[in-house]
Amino acid sequence: MTTQERYEYAKARYAEIGVDTDKAIEILKTVPVSLHCWQGDDVKGFDQDGPLTGGIQTTGNYPGKARTPEELMADMDKVLSLAPGKKKINVHASYAIFEDGEWVDRDQIEPKHFQKWVDFAKERGMGLDFNPTFFSSPKVKDGLTLSSPDEETRRFWINHGKACIRISQYFAEQTGIPCVMNIWTGDGYKDIPGDRLGPRMRYKESIEEILSEPFDTNLVKPCVESKVFGIGVESYTAGSAEFTLSFAAAHKDKCLPLMDNGHYHPTEVVSDKISALLCFFPELALHVTRPVRWDSDHVVLFDDETREIAKEIVRNDALGRVYIALDYFDASINRISAWTTGLRNMQKALLFALLQPNAEMKALQDSNNLTKLMTVQEEVKTFPFGEVWDYYCESCGVPSGAKWFEEVEKYEAEVLSKRV
Numbered sequence: 001m002t003t004q005e006r007y008e009y010a011k012a013r014y015a016e017i018g019v020d021t022d023k024a025i026e027i028l029k030t031v032p033v034s035l036h037c038w039q040g041d042d043v044k045g046f047d048q049d050g051p052l053t054g055g056i057q058t059t060g061n062y063p064g065k066a067r068t069p070e071e072l073m074a075d076m077d078k079v080l081s082l083a084p085g086k087k088k089i090n091v092h093a094s095y096a097i098f099e100d101g102e103w104v105d106r107d108q109i110e111p112k113h114f115q116k117w118v119d120f121a122k123e124r125g126m127g128l129d130f131n132p133t134f135f136s137s138p139k140v141k142d143g144l145t146l147s148s149p150d151e152e153t154r155r156f157w158i159n160h161g162k163a164c165i166r167i168s169q170y171f172a173e174q175t176g177i178p179c180v181m182n183i184w185t186g187d188g189y190k191d192i193p194g195d196r197l198g199p200r201m202r203y204k205e206s207i208e209e210i211l212s213e214p215f216d217t218n219l220v221k222p223c224v225e226s227k228v229f230g231i232g233v234e235s236y237t238a239g240s241a242e243f244t245l246s247f248a249a250a251h252k253d254k255c256l257p258l259m260d261n262g263h264y265h266p267t268e269v270v271s272d273k274i275s276a277l278l279c280f281f282p283e284l285a286l287h288v289t290r291p292v293r294w295d296s297d298h299v300v301l302f303d304d305e306t307r308e309i310a311k312e313i314v315r316n317d318a319l320g321r322v323y324i325a326l327d328y329f330d331a332s333i334n335r336i337s338a339w340t341t342g343l344r345n346m347q348k349a350l351l352f353a354l355l356q357p358n359a360e361m362k363a364l365q366d367s368n369n370l371t372k373l374m375t376v377q378e379e380v381k382t383f384p385f386g387e388v389w390d391y392y393c394e395s396c397g398v399p400s401g402a403k404w405f406e407e408v409e410k411y412e413a414e415v416l417s418k419r420v
């Protein structure tokens with residue numbers, strides 16, 4: 001059977017439960033997923049040669065990682081050609097591209113240092129998101145940046161944040177698409193602090209100073225990302241969940257909360273938090289990752305929680321209010337495959353969510369028919385979803401089924417294996 005014939009069959013099956021597959025596909029094609037540049041080179045970046053710090057870590061040394069901007073962009077192009085749907089590109093400040101021997105520290109970066117990223121995005125009709133890089137730098141003092149008691153250190157990182165606001169504004173103006181700018185620091189302590197309030201007050205004031213840099217709130221969407229702990233920062237994190245959520249709530253006019261689903265206690269789920277935040281925030285942002293026992297940043301799979309996150313965005317009619325970005329880094333397997341698997345799975349989860357009989361399930365809950373609600377939820381799990389997914393991929397001009405992996409193998413043989 002052709003993909004089209006299989007799709008027609010699936011479409012009829014879904015129609016029986018009141019789900020319009022054509023409409024689901026049409027909607028999905030308008031939803032951007034932001035692809036993180038840092039999966040391609042193990043969060044190394046181009047502006048420094050030191051180790052990855054800030055309480056995050058990549059493990060594995062699979063051969064073929066990108067070593068230059070050209071290689072990283074070529075790798076991203078490969079990923080973009082293998083995953084369906086609308087995409088944005090998520091760049092970290094540490095991926096500044098300096099030319100002709102120029103180098104400036106993070107407090108001095110300018111839009112011109114990211115012109116190649118702007119060109120890359122514009123040529124492909126995509127938007128750009130941005131992140132100040134408050135880690136992997138000798139300017140991080142005693143593990144601290146924006147919450148440091150050292151005035152000079154704090155000033156440096158505030159200036160970095162302000163520079164990033166200006167760059168984000170430039171990204172949005174150039175691409176015509178709003179730029180989500182996420183503030184995350186690994187600031188914290190390995191062991192029991194003697195003062196928990198001091199660092200948080202300094203962190204608060206520092207972010208406020210960064211946000212005092214002028215910007216158009218329709219173009220730049222600053223976010224604050226929380227975290228429960230980091231490697232070597234197990235006892236105390238300045239930017240905890242309560243801190244960042246309260247910060248965003250207190251600065252709702254110009255700041256969004258960002259939830260990374262690897263950043264909570266292991267039995268907490270972000271899927272449950274989305275609706276809570278939607279009651280109070282016009283917009284919010286997500287980092288979708290896969291935490292295995294801790295914030296391990298494994299490749300995003302088509303698993304229960306990824307589907308649940310997608311369901312919460314879709315059935316609350318919040319596709320236009322939630323900025324979706326990927327955030328993981330696996331250096332133990334082919335990086336192009338890791339990137340593609342995660343991006344395809346985020347798309348898959350969104351499609352799956354769009355194919356749920358959401359109106360019926362809500363009605364069953366509201367009429368307290370919880371018995372039937374369970375059966376409907378279970379039955380739809382074995383609907384012919386794969387047929388719709390394959391059709392969607394092909395209608396986006398990307399390979400369906402497992403065919404995309406042949407492309408990765410070819411790229412590995414022809415390009416990655418030559419990087420020695």
Ligand code: RNT
Pocket residue numbers: 038043056131184225227260287295327
């Ligand atoms: C770290 C945070 C943060 C980073 C990126 C590279 O735990 O999740 O978002 O992963 O900034």
Ligand code: ZN
Pocket residue numbers: 225260287327
């Ligand atoms: Zn994150």
